[in-house]
Amino acid sequence: MGDLPVIDYTLSFPYTRTTGPVMGPFLTALRDGQILGGRCGDRVLCPPLEYDPDTGAEVAPDLVPVGPGGTVTGSTWVSTPTEKHPFAEPFAFATIALDGADTPLIHAVKAPGPVEAGTRVMAQFRDERVGAITDVYFVPEADAVEQTIAPGDEPVEITEHLIGVRIQEDLYPFRKRYAQALLDGKILGQRSPKSGKVYVPSRGYDNMERVPMTEADDVFLPDIGTVVSFTEITPIQYHGQTETDPYIRCAILLDGADQPVTGIDIRDLRPPEFKVGLRLRCVWRPPAERDVSELDNRMGAIPEGVYERWEPTGEPDVNPDELRGQAW
Amino acid sequence: MVSRATTLREPVAVVAAAQTKSHRRFEDAEPQLIMEVVNQVIEQSGLDRHDIGFTIAGSCDYLSGMPFAFVSNIDGVGAWPPVYESHVEMDGAFALFEGVVRLQLGDIDTVLVIGSGKSSPGTPRNVFPLQTDPYTMAPLGLDPISLAGLQADAMVRAGTATERDFAEVVSRSRRDAMSNPFAQVAKDISVDDLLAEPYHTTPLRQHDLPPISDGACAVLLARGATAEQLSDNPVWITGIDNRIETHHFGHCDLTTSPSTSLAAEKVGLHDGPIDVAELCVRYSPEEIVLRQAMGLADGTTINPSGGPLAAHPVMATGLIRIAEVATRLANGEGRRGVAHAASGACLQQNQLCVLDRERP
Structure with missing residues (x-):
């Protein structure tokens, strides 16, 4: 692990x-x-x-x-x-x-x-x-x-000055618990003590109500949700590009959450099968293979290092009209 | 004496102020620090946050280690419904200057001012050379500690101060900080004990330098009658001015601060006695330079909080000086005070803000 x-x-x-x-x-x-x-x-x-x-x-x-x-x-x-x-x-x-x-x-x-x-x-x-x-x-x-x-x-006529600032810090307390949960094959969110809304991943505070959240506000979410928006990316080859084949980047509203998880990569599904309203379930990698190294304090939600794919649950699609306001 | 102060058209007062504890390492995000102080000033004033006319923050992306880090700081204010706000890549004290200017237009009544910073994830000594001249200084890694060393050396050689004078500033700061709940470095230590410590950057010792701190400060400004509605004890800003000198320190007499003296004249510092002064003394010799440049009398209490030598959350440090003076005056500890803020090494840029319990 x-x-x-x-x-x-x-x-x-x-x-x-x-x-x-x-x-x-x-x-x-x-x-x-x-x-x-x-x-x-x-x-x-x-x-x-x-x-x-x-x-x-x-x-x-x-x-x-x-x-x-x-x-x-x-x-x-x-x-x-x-x-x-x-x-x-x-x-x-x-x-x-x-x-x-x-x-x-x-x-x-x-x-x-x-x-x-x-x-x-x-x-x-x-x-x-x-x-x-x-x-x-x-x-x-x-x-x-x-x-x-x-x-x-x-x-x-030109000077070159490479400046560099080294930044060293631990993951913020919530991010630490969130990353550990991913390694355990679980998705951790937080429920606002003020509005009751569930955020995942949380920032450790509710920015709508402006209240800090603590470990007491942590809630686990199911690894099942609904596609609320997506884009299909055809990689352009530039220096440093590692992607070669088209893939989908999507946002999934987990059941029980009030905010979608964005930036989830999907490589084995394509439109028209892949669409807004599609129900998906996370298929985790085996515990020993899970990797959260790309998470930092600002970027990263559910990295590919922890899942093999998201597979359709077979449930009926959710009506996209019901997902308005969640499209990120 | 006839005042030469530039008077404000619209009277502006500090109606609420809050600061976090100065943390050596705050383990959570900067917006959390901001949220703590913003929520406090809103509670103190009783103002509905949706009625705040303008919000302005000072922070530094180089400290946060991410471009546009200041954008996420707005989480601490609450950006929904959208707020009217701006940002300066400067200490919150300079953001406050903009807030005072903004209120002069007379169309809004309140300004929320924030200063915040986490110095702990980076190495301040490597970050701040980036403020210096990019051709002749920054590539040398010429840092504020080394420049403060050159300033201290110039003072000792010119006979304007001794190493004992520096230690006396530190000893008093450490002791005063013991009654400041927000301070990071507080201790009862004698001048002789301080002088027994080894040099860090001659003639400075470690204790002549500020601590590395994370923290935030917020101040709520209000105009005219609104200030009197929001606070029983508004503290009025009767003068505010900032002045800057060359960034080529070789061209300066480091034993003096002409920009501070000019600012003192512009704010009418000597139009009345000054009961309390909070000075942005990041390096102990700076207090001696500032005292002389401002012409502060012996009756003025200087840095009763312990000052930046006791707590130095960069980008909030200057705003904290204003919060400290305003809070003391509101509590009846004096009638008139001055808050100083500085930017750049060797007191390159200086701002003075005169505060008074009497409405001008």
């Missing part, structure tokens, strides 16, 4: 951004082993900006080399780095006044221990550079090594 899922996923977004007339040359220069500042009035800003930070006025791009040496003006020692930080071992984030710049750059300093204000540091470029702020880091001047950097070809 399958285990109850523990939710652990990384929500990722690959952001691509155009770089513009100031960040473009700045990032191109980093790839090519140089740091640029931007003239703004009589100051040199690093990082350079397209606007005057004091007034918001547009500044015509006028980029000048700064660094590679600089002086730490402030720092913090990061004793427990995150996986998003530039170094796995403790390091310093510092404000660094690069030689020739009037505003400090915030960046990482790789050092054996806390870095005091006043410390001279030197830029070091990574072997693999992509035109990003992470192409460079800093070390105390004495630890710097000479580097010969071969410039790249094309200017950096």
Whole structure:
């Protein structure tokens, strides 16, 4: 028998951004082993900006080399780095006044221990550079090594930044009991203590009456119900598509429920035999084969991992007019 | 002194407020947290929920780990029959700002404001770098704790605060939180004991940082006569303003907060004494910066709830400050107070809301 899922996923977004007339040359220069500042009035800003930070006025791009040496003006020692930080071992984030710049750059300093204000540091470029702020880091001047950097070809006009947020949680209490019931070959719903309506799967609360529900509100439902709506899907082949043959996705109103279970896949029945009003019974997989791993806290109702098929009961069809209002 | 405060055309009051306990890990869904506080403010006010003019919520999909997570949060409000509502990807305190503005149109009388968040499923320290500049900071994983470390370092070097000052903020917060039933971190601990703990991100120690929390807050706003009908003790918003600074922290003097000072001027903070201030102190040094930027006098009680160092349900933390001040004033603990909310690292954006028992 399958285990109850523990939710652990990384929500990722690959952001691509155009770089513009100031960040473009700045990032191109980093790839090519140089740091640029931007003239703004009589100051040199690093990082350079397209606007005057004091007034918001547009500044015509006028980029000048700064660094590679600089002086730490402030720092913090990061004793427990995150996986998003530039170094796995403790390091310093510092404000660094690069030689020739009037505003400090915030960046990482790789050092054996806390870095005091006043410390001279030197830029070091990574072997693999992509035109990003992470192409460079800093070390105390004495630890710097000479580097010969071969410039790249094309200017950096696009940056790619893959962000990811890891989410880890248990199934919510009701979802846990619901998933366990499926493994046991049963369907668990909840009866609203206020309206008496039965929801399956429940969200753990009645969103119509706005009351929380507890284990005391749990009710088992029969594994027999009526088709209230369906769609026949002809899979289009795209990257990642695993379906090949047409199949039906339907909603079934279980006997005794006030809300249909949606998203149930049917592979061995076809219209016109399959229709709204058809009475169906769940044929469960053997206990050892049941799998609820695709359930999470938001998606999934009765996954294919727990049933072999839904078979017609042979009872007369329900008049579709009686099912209006349940079509999802 | 002549007030330079921007006055509200339509007087607006807090007529009910509720917050959940701050949970280290709330095992159920976020709408459950919202339902708890929304049901409480509806009960407190006696208002029929169908008569709420407008609902606005603040939450964060990156924390929930799902795009459009804010949509399911409406389950906690009740969306049938359909409700008139909106959402900001900001703390509920900024949603409240929109609520106050919405009431100025004069066509509706009540606004339900919600702030909610579950930080526990994710890693806040990895989520919040996404608020920073996407070219020069976010790829470094530059997180609010590290930036708070740089701010604290700047203060110590400039002589505006010492590590002992930070510990004094924490010690008082921990002790005050012992009388706050919603607090997550409460303890009677001395400054010397705190200073004996190891550094986390110098010169900050673990206790200088906020806890990771799940929770929600709801506030019901009402306009003019409706406020007086719904509550025996409406607490009036006499000024509200928010200001933002550059996100390039290298261009800022981290020892000060000009945006807070400007907001203080705009809300007429010093038009009268301030009895109680709830400040969005997520890192202990921020209290020292804010106190100075707002020019708070010694007679002002600061963060009697313990503040965000004791409970930090992100996206509700700022709204809780307003709920705390309003509740205290309604209970007669002072006449006039101020609630501060912040967004971004190093107090990048700041909002001040002045509350008064006297109708303006």
